[in-house]
Amino acid sequence: MARPVQPPIAADPDPRPPLTLVGTITARIRALRPSLSPTGIRIGDAVLATPAEIVALTVTELADRTDTSVGSVVRFCQDTLGLKGFHDLKLRLAAETTPSTDTSEPTPGTPSDTVQAVLAAATAGLEQLPGSLDHTVLATIVGLLRRADRVLVAGVGTSAPIAADAGYRLRMLGVHTEVLTDPHQQHLAARTLGPRGCCLAISHTGQTQETLTALRAATDSGAVTVGITSYLRSPFTELCHHSVVAGATERHGLEATASRLMHLTVVDILIALLADDDPTTAATAQ
Missing domain, CATH: 1.10.10.10 (Winged helix-like DNA-binding domain superfamily/Winged helix DNA-binding domain)
Incomplete structure (x- = not known):
């Protein structure tokens, strides 16, 4: 008997909803x-x-x-x-x-000033994060992750450790997940996701070509794409069906730990929402 064809996890992921x-x-x-x-x-x-x-x-x-x-x-x-x-x-x-809550950046001076500025950026980012999150988008992403037959977590460079952390904890909650930080393997895996698959991508700038390539391949395969990034308008958010935008103040134009802390916190939130959605699976993983 032929195996029944399963419907896609997102009935009609296009057109992408406007980012608010x-x-x-x-x-x-x-x-x-x-x-x-x-x-x-x-x-x-x-x-x-x-x-x-x-x-x-x-x-x-x-x-x-x-x-x-x-x-x-x-x-x-x-x-x-x-x-x-x-x-x-x-x-x-x-x-x-x-x-x-003043988010202005202190003028660089002594090492003490720099330490305080870095800590202030991280603290301010976390304090402002709740108001930056769209709860409807978070719930939609959680539903897609739970229903997907296979989830590819994509991220390279400084986003690779966040992708690895997300993949590990998704597997703990029973989500069939793979994390491939090698761009070629990532691209190949994205191409084979199919309509029952989901690509969760992480990119600070939204400009990383390897991650964009994986997102395009996932879309071409019929998979739904979701992402975590720091900036609202970028090729990354254009390619993602659903995006969570969360960033923090950066010093000297560098990709600060504060921004990555925001992305890790978003992963924490998604994991907690998944655990709330299925407490039995969460308890088994502990």
Whole structure:
């Protein structure tokens, strides 16, 4: 007797749902920064540098400070951040920039200053993470991971340890998972996932070519693709059916541990939600 054909784990994964802007204003700007125009970057960087000061400025003063125009500032607030206007931006920043949540980066000085700045970035990222998460997206990803016949966790470079951790803990919960950090093996595995498969990809920048190649191969095979990244608009989020965007402030343009800590925390959340979904499997794994 022929084996019955199983339906795909996602009835119709295309078109991809639009990514929504959630979380604090400063978190939104960081997530959007790589996709901004030069003018948008100047305005966004000014807000990130001294969010508390922006509250006291007029729209003209911010335009002068960033060498832009009033119209550019208003468009940045409305079109980029999805706000009503500059006044709305100031209200949101005023609510965010209390002494314990000010996300501006201290000026480098002594080693003590650097230590405090690195720790502050990690702490601020974790504090802001709950407001950056879309619970509906998390629940959807958990359902896809649970229903998949096979899950490929893809990640290279500094994302490889996070991928390995995710794969190990998914297997503990009974999810048929493989983690392949070699790009060629990753690509081959992605090509064979099929409609009952799921590719969980992790990429900080969303620009890593090896990971993008695996995502394209998974999509071509009919698999559903989900991802964890730091930036909202990138080739990575365009290729993922569902994305979790979670990042943190970086110093010197380096991929900071703070950002990877956000991604590990998202993995923790997914694992906890999977365990809640099937407590019996979780208890057996302990």
